[in-house]
Amino acid sequence: MVRLKNRYLLVNILYPEATALPSSKVPNVVAFNQPTTDDLTPQLLIKAIREAVLELFGDYGSGAIAGSLMVKYLSPATSTFIIRVTRAHYRIAWAALSMMNVVPVKDGKKCVYRVVRVSGTIRKAEEEAIRRAREMMLRAKRELGDQSAATLESILGKPKDSRP
Numbered sequence: 141m142v143r144l145k146n147r148y149l150l151v152n153i154l155y156p157e158a159t160a161l162p163s164s165k166v167p168n169v170v171a172f173n174q175p176t177t178d179d180l181t182p183q184l185l186i187k188a189i190r191e192a193v194l195e196l197f198g199d200y201g202s203g204a205i206a207g208s209l210m211v212k213y214l215s216p217a218t219s220t221f222i223i224r225v226t227r228a229h230y231r232i233a234w235a236a237l238s239m240m241n242v243v244p245v246k247d248g249k250k251c252v253y254r255v256v257r258v259s260g261t262i263r264k265a266e267e268e269a270i271r272r273a274r275e276m277m278l279r280a281k282r283e284l285g286d287q288s289a290a291t292l293e294s295i296l297g298k299p300k301d302s303r304p
Contacts, residue, residue, distance in 0.1 A: 146208065147230035148265040150257040151237060152272070153219040157250055169280045176219045179245040182211035185221065188244035192236035201236075204229040212262055218273050222265050230258060 155174045186209060194202045205225055213222040225233045237253040256272065259265040 144208075145227040145260070146224050147227050148212065148259045148262050149223050149225065149230060149234060149237070149255050150259070150265045150268055151221050151223065152254045152256055153221075153243065154252045154254055155219075155249060156252060169276055169283065173219055173276055176216040176243060177245055177248075178216050180214070180216055180243060182214050182221075184244045185211050185214065185223075188240060189223070189233060189236055192240050193232055196236055196239060197232055201229075201232045205232055209233060213266065213269070215269075218269070220269050220273070222262065222269070224262070227260075234258075 152173070153176055154172045156172065189209060190202065190205070193205055197204075208224065208226040208229070210224045211221055212224050213220075215221065223233060234255050237255060240253050241250060242248040243251050257265055257268045259268070
């Protein structure tokens with residue numbers, strides 16, 4: 141029996157039109173990596189990718205990725221998701237993501253889908269997602285300097301106290 145080989149694409153959703161955050165003290169790193177609306181579901185994302193593939197590659201592309209395209213991880217808080225697609229056709233999904241320019245929800249905002257990692261295992265894709273989230277937080281703190289804690293709490297919410 142032959143094992144089906146897949147590729148996992150780690151994708152960030154970037155918002156170049158950062159008009160939603162009125163404060164000028166917000167670092168560009170945080171403005172571009174805004175949280176995505178909670179209305180975005182894996183089903184809506186898959187539907188949008190399939191429509192983009194159909195538009196770009198027609199029936200061939202749609203049939204090539206139909207059986208294997210799946211959202212394995214979606215985090216609206218970090219605007220990050222991981223999709224699985226067969227190894228032979230991952231470039232088709234990548235091209236479709238590159239051509240998409242709105243969040244697939246009602247009245248979705250303009251955005252850019254950036255594939256930041258292609259991996260053969262989901263574990264490596266998850267590790268890269270965690271590493272990039274930490275790096276983004278450190279970069280935002282560095283840009284803000286002394287005001288970092290208060291400003292980041294106002295943007296991302298106050299962390300919950302884990303003490304009883």
